[in-house]
Amino acid sequence: MTTNAEWMALEDETQLATYKKWPIALAKGYGSTVEDVEGRTYLDLYGGHCVAFLGHNHPHVVQAIKDQADQLLFYSNAAYAPARARASARLARMAPEGMSKVFFINSGAEANESAMKIARKATGRANVVAVEGDFHGRTLGALATTWETQYRKGYEKAFGPVTFIPLGDSETAREVILREQPAAVIIEPIQSMGGMRTAPVEYFQTLEAACREAGSMLIFDEVQTGVGRTGAFTYAQLIGVRPHMITLAKSLGGGVPVAAVLIDDAVAAKVGYGEQGTTFGGGMLAMAAVDAALEVVENEHLSQRARFIWDTLEAGCRERGLRCQGAGCLMGIDFGQPVGPIIAGLRAKGILTGGSADPNIMRLMPPAVLTAEEIGSFFAAIDEILVAA
Ligand SMILES: Cc1ncc(COP(=O)(O)O)c(C=O)c1O
Known part of the structure; x- marks a missing residue:
């Protein structure tokens, strides 16, 4: 088996249907990146559900x-x-x-x-x-x-x-x-x-x-x-x-x-x-x-890195008039509109993010190894999605 669809079908056959999953089957991870079974890479700002603070597979x-x-x-x-x-x-x-x-x-x-x-x-x-x-x-x-x-x-x-x-x-x-x-x-x-x-x-x-x-x-x-x-x-x-x-x-x-x-x-x-x-x-x-x-x-002074990531993300949000809250590598961004379609759009562009109980707030829980360049690619994708909308 080599495709996402094949692995999804096999898992769905026997897994209790209690999770709504993204339509991808992940096989590898390194740093801020995860890779699916078809070799497609994703920038993981969801951080494996807030687990991968050190980056994947440190x-x-x-x-x-x-x-x-x-x-x-x-x-x-x-x-x-x-x-x-x-x-x-x-x-x-x-x-x-x-x-x-x-x-x-x-x-x-x-x-x-x-x-x-x-x-x-x-x-x-x-x-x-x-x-x-x-x-x-x-x-x-x-x-x-x-x-x-x-x-x-x-x-x-x-x-x-x-x-x-x-x-x-x-x-x-x-x-x-x-x-x-x-x-x-x-x-x-x-x-x-x-x-x-x-x-x-x-x-x-x-x-x-x-x-x-x-x-x-x-x-x-x-x-x-x-x-x-x-x-x-x-x-x-x-x-x-x-x-x-x-x-x-x-x-x-x-x-x-x-x-x-x-x-x-x-x-x-x-x-x-x-x-x-x-x-x-x-x-x-x-x-x-x-x-x-x-x-x-x-x-690796990851607390310090977490503060750098917050500052860099927060500056990008401010430039775009987006309010954010949280601290360090835990950020909620208020888009003032439902974020579901934005999250799906980001995933289609190879970036994973999360929703929250507030439909307008996107959650980022990125690894502390996230770079300024990767943050730049997140905002470039956001700009494209918001302009297209
Ligand atoms: C703040 C907080 N407390 C507790 C839990 C429960 O942890 P676990 O899923 O490992 O049982 C979570 C899980 O997301 C959480 O975010």
Whole structure:
């Protein structure tokens, strides 16, 4: 089989029909580029769903995975392992000060579930405050704190009580947190699916202060914003706010599925043996990938690159009168018209981008290795599409 159509037909025969897919079958990736089975290349500004922050198939990560695969693919947390010890130490060193405990799991949703479970145990409370517009994952607990009813409908009774507060309204946030004294307040600091909406630093400071006053745990869902993507290792560090827990996934393994919860030392001290656990969390292959990916983030100064990419993209948007929001390699561009046809037009020109819950906002989650020249080709394609329209 050699064509996109043939592979699409074979996959559709057996895959549960739950994803709307682009009509391409991808076979290769390198840097900001992916290639389909027919050899056509695409500039990946969608970043493999926000995973490829290091670029696709970063050679250092690929080599680390190959080396680990030669040694030991997997053993569980029943035993210690050099790969896990190294990855954990590096991650704790890059984490905000005083958050030196790490719990590894396998996906973003699982990371949020784990954080909320820790919060419930540590506080002895069950309710959670979440933020309108947030996305936290598809497992039942994470889903209960996800705003869009298209994801949540039919599963409302799956979790303890959840109260949603508006993003950016400090007064309401403080009032609700002090009144409800929840186990946790969970927030996606930049709402990616929500169109890259965020709030002023003062809002996050209010959440931190109110949580400390109410004895509630503040959880930053940094599944997308973490690992250097917004210009610092975590968004919490970028804005100087200190949550009790931070969840990471997406870019953490450089393309290998893995997630982590960073936990405040005082909170971690309340977690006992057997309270959290997963077979595959902290497995050697994933740990080798994490250690190598974090080394690349540090050595190649990817946070700095993320800021350069933001500045270059933002300047291009400004020239065209397009408003953008987000930070670093997470950008929402408001076209003031539905972006569906523009996204399809870009894909036809070999450029992958994403939509969001706001039909007018296009999402870019590009790799940090994106060049000024590649950004130029994105805007040239946008100009052609807008002129033709
Ligand atoms: C902010 C955020 N949190 C959690 C998740 C869930 O992560 P996963 O799909 O790995 O379970 C996602 C996934 O897109 C996300 O964007």
